Amino acid sequence: MHVSEIDTPALVVDLDILERNLGRVADYTKEHDLRLRPHTKTHKSPRIGKRQLESGAVGLTVAKVSEAEVMLGAEPADLLVAYPIIGRTKLERLMEVARRARVTVALDSTFAARQLSDAARAAQVEVGVLAEVDVGLGRVGVCPGAQLLQLAQAIEKLPHLTFEGITFYPGQVKDLDEAGLRALAQVGEILHSILAEFRAAGMEVKIVSGGSTPTLYHSHELAGLTEIRPGTYVYNDVNTVRSGGCAMEDCAASVLATVVSTAHAGQMIVDGGSKTFSSDRLVNSSEVTFGHVVEAPGARFHKMNEEHGYIDITRAEREFSIGDRVHIVPNHICVAVNLHEQMYGLRGETVEEIWKVEGRGKLQ
Amino acid sequence: MHVSEIDTPALVVDLDILERNLGRVADYTKEHDLRLRPHTKTHKSPRIGKRQLESGAVGLTVAKVSEAEVMLGAEPADLLVAYPIIGRTKLERLMEVARRARVTVALDSTFAARQLSDAARAAQVEVGVLAEVDVGLGRVGVCPGAQLLQLAQAIEKLPHLTFEGITFYPGQVKDLDEAGLRALAQVGEILHSILAEFRAAGMEVKIVSGGSTPTLYHSHELAGLTEIRPGTYVYNDVNTVRSGGCAMEDCAASVLATVVSTAHAGQMIVDGGSKTFSSDRLVNSSEVTFGHVVEAPGARFHKMNEEHGYIDITRAEREFSIGDRVHIVPNHICVAVNLHEQMYGLRGETVEEIWKVEGRGKLQ
Structure with missing residues (x-):
């Protein structure tokens, strides 16, 4: 695959x-x-x-x-x-x-x-x-x-x-x-x-x-x-990078998301929000962003609703169209993983394995 | 039950x-x-x-x-x-x-x-x-x-x-x-x-x-x-109450949580945090609280980690001990429901029905 x-x-x-x-x-x-x-x-x-x-x-x-x-x-x-x-x-x-x-x-x-x-x-x-x-x-x-x-x-x-x-x-x-x-x-x-x-x-x-x-x-x-x-x-995440605990290249996990709307100039909407990334904000920062867009670090994931991620692309390094896919590293990977049924392990561009998040929602 | x-x-x-x-x-x-x-x-x-x-x-x-x-x-x-x-x-x-x-x-x-x-x-x-x-x-x-x-x-x-x-x-x-x-x-x-x-x-x-x-x-x-x-x-939630859209008595859903630690004076820790309530904050308010404690509205749910809810009880209407159970109405019920496998429908103190949250985590 x-x-x-x-x-x-x-x-x-x-x-x-x-x-x-x-x-x-x-x-x-x-x-x-x-x-x-x-x-x-x-x-x-x-x-x-x-x-x-x-x-x-x-x-x-x-x-x-x-x-x-x-x-x-x-x-x-x-x-x-x-x-x-x-x-x-x-x-x-x-x-x-x-x-x-x-x-x-x-x-x-x-x-x-x-x-x-x-x-x-x-x-x-x-x-x-x-x-x-x-x-x-x-x-x-x-x-x-x-x-x-x-x-x-x-x-x-x-x-x-x-x-x-x-x-x-x-x-x-x-x-x-x-x-x-x-x-x-x-x-x-x-x-x-x-x-x-x-x-x-x-x-x-x-x-x-x-x-x-x-x-x-x-x-x-x-x-x-x-x-x-x-x-x-x-896995590491944006908070770990910001703490000085690792580099962005050490972040193993990201959310693969699709651009679903570009109706507003300078903004794109991706198909994930608080139910995909969690609404965890950055630790020790008043800046409100919800993840790092790997394909365009200049893009700013500044707002979310349940199923909508708002990304400001006015300073993005590239242009985006509906249907484009981006990798976004979440602020806090632990709570993001808890929202997903499964994870896809990639070796390069090949899906080498798929595993179930068996502990997801095990709250008791 | x-x-x-x-x-x-x-x-x-x-x-x-x-x-x-x-x-x-x-x-x-x-x-x-x-x-x-x-x-x-x-x-x-x-x-x-x-x-x-x-x-x-x-x-x-x-x-x-x-x-x-x-x-x-x-x-x-x-x-x-x-x-x-x-x-x-x-x-x-x-x-x-x-x-x-x-x-x-x-x-x-x-x-x-x-x-x-x-x-x-x-x-x-x-x-x-x-x-x-x-x-x-x-x-x-x-x-x-x-x-x-x-x-x-x-x-x-x-x-x-x-x-x-x-x-x-x-x-x-x-x-x-x-x-x-x-x-x-x-x-x-x-x-x-x-x-x-x-x-x-x-x-x-x-x-x-x-x-x-x-x-x-x-x-x-x-x-x-x-x-x-x-x-x-x-179900309604704290955000809906705050918007003027309903009263606290119209909130049908709450998280039943247990006090697990009272090690610090004036504070209790309950067994739910961002993985139970979501980390959604109040809409249109700079006040940071994560839910309404039904048994003691004066208690303040002011901080959370993944599995820990920090509740300030210095102004609570009653005292709490380890093992006590409280009902907490979340800020945003939609994302909270998405974190749970099932819900318990109560008629008074009787569990009349239990239903699976079948759409939980259906992100695609």
Whole structure:
């Protein structure tokens, strides 16, 4: 199948770039003796999870129980559920997963730990637990210090749970500029004192799990870190480019779209909007654009409705007619992938493989 | 099944409100002798499409060929594809639809009309066409005047096409305040001169199709309008409330979510973010909030990541604990529905029906 036979809008992936992205992270983690447990929220596909495992990942990360169920398809030895699992239905399903792979859960409350322990006891399985600490994002995670230590101690006492260590997400570091690197250094200092406190309390911290795609290649600068969970690096996107985390040439995935209207001078409408790209805006920027037009970087994707992308072509490098097809790299690839049923893997202009986004819409 | 047995996050629909919304529009269109051809982009479910037809709609509207295929399940006599259909694959599929229901296509170029005519001739079917005119949104649609007349005349000459009339979307009218009503009156004036021009050219305009949810109950003020295509009215959402188009009590759909973390004072995290609600912001407001917490309107859903909703509860009317469940009305229900596999129809606290969102992700 030739790329021209793909109907639009569709998500296409350059397999050469994908493989280069996987290899680069595998090399980096090997060089710095870091364990790689990539977050599968970006691709949502066991097929890509399997490639990550084959290229050196020790396990996979998910946010939802239903995603864990899907990712069993990649046959991971180890699954990290980086989200507090609350409620009986989810916990019972998670225990079924724990029968087929080693499961570790990240949580930030003794409430969640107790529920997990009860479910694990009922199912007669052992589950690993990471205590989630907030290092500046202000989302989930207890504060460093007494709260964290108390959470860890509570986990340690609960039957069928094993306290494995701590986890954090440095999501507040969005740019690798001077301020960003300073914020990352602060994360390093927080980790340093946390680990000292645990040593003083005589508690072993086997796993220190962190990492995001923007900060990926600075992970080795955080002393004590043992594993990273980047997600976006597999495909990359405009936000990652803008953060300084990669170059535009490292973006493996894009939306193939068709020009459907040129009724207004200086503007073209493409057949994708918020239901195709998501309405995620640029991170850390007041500029409103929704993607990068590969064929004409001077074109500006400045507005969207559900099925309409408005592209200002007054500064585009070429002209466009109805029926023309363009590749547009989304701002945030993870949410864009979640909107598509399948992805097309390209080697040059040949569709080498098509895979289903099996984790799409797995919200529970 | 009791509502408490639904796992979260999930989209729930109050069937009493849904039925009231359907009835109200049916009454309004009957009273003003307007044809109702609701846009199914909001619910994406043949089951709801069927209810719309049963309550007086003359047909259904879709934006994509794949949505038309799905909506055949509602057995509509008439399907309007309110989107220019470009490319052979889509046109061939559309002709299959045209064998099972009367199809009308809205388009804004002779390029699209010619492609459609060729496909209709090859398939030996007749297709209705509406010429799309831009009345101020600046999206698709030719300018009123000579361009529109030329497009209509081109359509009239093409074999297997029937020129039915004109269509427009007054999407620039977002609020029913003074400025909004003035903008709507301008639309009325534009329509008036368009119809005069067609009369002068001796061309019959059988259908004048317009309407949006915010402007819905002002449709009868636009002289010459024959049909409306509102979508959102079936469920409504925060944007519709803010536009003045309905009250909060008219919002039939909400996301049922669970509190998963209260690690930070004054904040709770719920188990849904941009993958559950969409990252659509409020229309015409610089305020950044992502939904209305029914149980505590003073709570502020001010930030989200993919799977995390950040809710500021410093001004909430009640306290919250991990495990508590809340109903949150999204800003934009159409894109939220597109993220969910199914919806739960509630009568009081009983799940009376569950339906699949069959049109979810039908992008092509």
